[in-house]
Amino acid sequence: MNVIETNNLTKTYNDSEVEVHAVQGIDLKIEEGEFTAIVGPSGCGKTTFLNMVGGLDQPTSGTVRVGDTYVNELKSSELIDFRLHNIGFVFQAYNLIPVLTARENVEFIMQLQGKDKKEREQRASNLLTEVGLGDRINSRPSRLSGGQQQRVAVARALASKPKFVLADEPTANLDSKSTETLLDMMEKLNKEENITFIFSTHDMRVVNKARRVIKLEDGKIISDERKS
Amino acid sequence: MILSVSWRNVWRSKTRSLVILFAIALGIFTGVFNYSFYNGMALQRIDSAISTEASHIQLHRKGYLENPEEKAFIKDAEQIALAIESEDSVKATCYRFIVQGMIQSPTTSTGVKVLGVNPEKEQNITNLHDKIIDGAYFEGISRNPVVIGKKLAEKLKLKVRSKLVISFADASGYISGASFRIAGIYETSNNVYDNSTVFVRTEDLNQLYGADIKAGHEVAVLLSHSDYVPIKQHELKAQYVDLDVKEWRELLPQVSMLESSLDISMYIFMIIILLALIFGIINTMLMAVLERTKELGMLMSIGMNKAKVFKMIMVETVFLSLIGGLVGIAMGIAVTLIFANSGIDISSVSEGFGAMGYDSIIYPVLLVKNVVDVVVMVFITGILAAIYPAIKALKLNPAEALRMNM
Structure with a gap:
């Protein structure tokens, strides 16, 4: 079953004097439970593509369908609500709220969803334990390493029970050991809980773990490989 | 959160x-x-x-405040004061005979407002007796005692027990006057008031003016609480339709x-x-x-x-x-x-x-x-x-x- 389907997805920036064709007519289907890496050199359109799939950017033309919803047709306020309930985000710079503890960071998104306190606390503790931070739930981000912060970010992304997780360069700021730990943890969640992960990356360690690798160049798909 | x-x-x-x-x-x-x-x-x-100058409410003959002529006095001021004093929420009353006159010392003279008061009644209404800084409040001088302000005493170069002359136009329109002796010198926070207001006994002033001792130009009313002013003023206006009944806000608009x-x-x-x-x-x-x-x-x-x-x-x-x-x-x-x-x-x-x-x-x-x-x-x-x-x-x-x- 397709979780995401894009049709002739195009994004052109007209901000400068020269038009920039960031994404040019991408047709793509991603199924539930995939562990997919979108790779390519800087400026190839990875992040722009992910932003349109995640409803953070509007396409110039084409469609993005998530489940039964055409994301490109949603209004701004509907998009916010859609993201809250359907998509988990993991960012390159972790982007945790520095004044909150690890558990509070994970709980925050559930509070935005209106979940009650008991449920929030229970799920946040479980998720943090699952990502190997059961003993650091009351630590603030400044007391955690980069790898630990990114694991909190993954727990936060999963807290809202999303249809899929978009991870934009999640390992770019991590050392080898942290990268390995993070990828093993995400692969485990993918295999055991059938969570769909889509990465944008040019990190070969991520590419090696991915079961599907989509290569972009100049905003177009130049290859789409599935590993057995 | x-x-x-x-x-x-x-x-x-x-x-x-x-x-x-x-x-x-x-x-x-x-x-x-x-x-x-x-x-x-x-x-x-x-x-x-309120405590030194106006009290809460004052009653005057109609038009007196606009044109304070000596002949515009209330003949039965004492009776009115006594009647009001017996009413609810009234703490004390007094009546005053007021003339505009000249005060003379051996060195100089100046215009003043002379208030003829009943010293005992007055001290229930105003705090003049507390403001005496030299001498005593109408005590120590048996004949024609006067209480004057510190500023005025300095201006006239007078001390306690000094003699002075107060003169004014009497009921017949002739200049009348008498010598008074300073019983006390007072000081309030209002320099202008101290410099222009002197107090004598009603019995002395009324006699000099040629009016009955029970007559006065104003009846001052002090209430048990300032919150009662509007109600009491309303009641007194209804009771004394021939008189001007004003509260302190109207008497001292500034x-x-x-x-x-x-x-x-x-x-x-x-x-x-x-x-x-x-x-x-x-x-x-x-x-x-x-x-x-x-x-x-x-x-x-x-x-x-x-x-x-x-x-x-x-x-x-x-x-x-x-x-x-x-x-x-x-x-x-x-x-x-x-x-x-x-x-x-x-x-x-x-x-x-x-x-x-x-x-x-x-x-x-x-x-x-x-x-x-x-x-x-x-x-x-x-x-x-x-x-x-x-x-x-x-x-x-x-x-x-x-x-x-x-």
Whole structure:
């Protein structure tokens, strides 16, 4: 079953004097439970593509369908609500709220969803334990390493029970050991809980773990490989 | 959790927050203490005007206040005073015979207002007897005693027991006069009053004027509480339709104006302070929003809607304003309490104030109502100051905000 389907997805920036064709007519289907890496050199359109799939950017033309919803047709306020309930985000710079503890960071998104306190606390503790931070739930981000912060970010992304997780360069700021730990943890969640992960990356360690690798160049798909 | 995040965000940049908090606290303290100082000053002036000059209510012949002619006296003033004194909510009454005359000493002379009073009754109404600084209140002199103000005594170069002559036009229109001897010298906070008002006994003055001892130009009424003034005035107007019944606010409009303009002055002063502070708060919050562009982008990306982002910035700004405001109010209350008993001596500049009837020692007074008003004003300031930074935050595009390198 397709979780995401894009049709002739195009994004052109007209901000400068020269038009920039960031994404040019991408047709793509991603199924539930995939562990997919979108790779390519800087400026190839990875992040722009992910932003349109995640409803953070509007396409110039084409469609993005998530489940039964055409994301490109949603209004701004509907998009916010859609993201809250359907998509988990993991960012390159972790982007945790520095004044909150690890558990509070994970709980925050559930509070935005209106979940009650008991449920929030229970799920946040479980998720943090699952990502190997059961003993650091009351630590603030400044007391955690980069790898630990990114694991909190993954727990936060999963807290809202999303249809899929978009991870934009999640390992770019991590050392080898942290990268390995993070990828093993995400692969485990993918295999055991059938969570769909889509990465944008040019990190070969991520590419090696991915079961599907989509290569972009100049905003177009130049290859789409599935590993057995 | 938004409240908790907002609260913690206030302390995220401690130095910056403390600087603006100090500015808010200092501004509010200045406003609060300024108000308590002027409030104390005004209340003392009003109290002095009632207890020394006007009492709560006065009755006169119609037209007397506009044209105070000696012949416009009330024949049965004593009877009216006694009748009113027996009524509910009336603490005391007295009647006075008033003439405009000349007072002469061996060295100089000047125009004065001469009040013929019953010393015993008068001390139930005014605090003249408490204001005697030399000699005694109508004591020690058996024949024609007079009590005069300190300023006037200095001007006439007279002391206690000195002789002086008071002359005025009597009932027949002829100049009449007599020699009086100073029994006491008084001093109030009102230099003008002290310089122009002398007190003699009704029996002496009325006899010289040629009027019955029971006649007087005004009947003064002191009530058990100033709140009763409107009701009692209304009742007395109905009872004495031939007389002018006026309350102290009508008798001393310049003092009444103090009462009515005090709150307005305080609000204007406070609004000016808050307007100055609002720019500092906006600047602080704009910096906070700018520094957190990426974080706000993240929050909007994961699904925090605009209303919640707006609320978070709003609550943070209100917290910042209220903390500073409450510290400033607390400082204002503390300093007011410190000086409420000891008073603030402004004698070095009190010559000018004395001419306007103000005391040289001011006892600051702060009312609960005004404290509540300041808290509300600070709260509103916080909300107003939050609007622009919050709108700035709302205008962020999540995708662009996430790309920013802060």
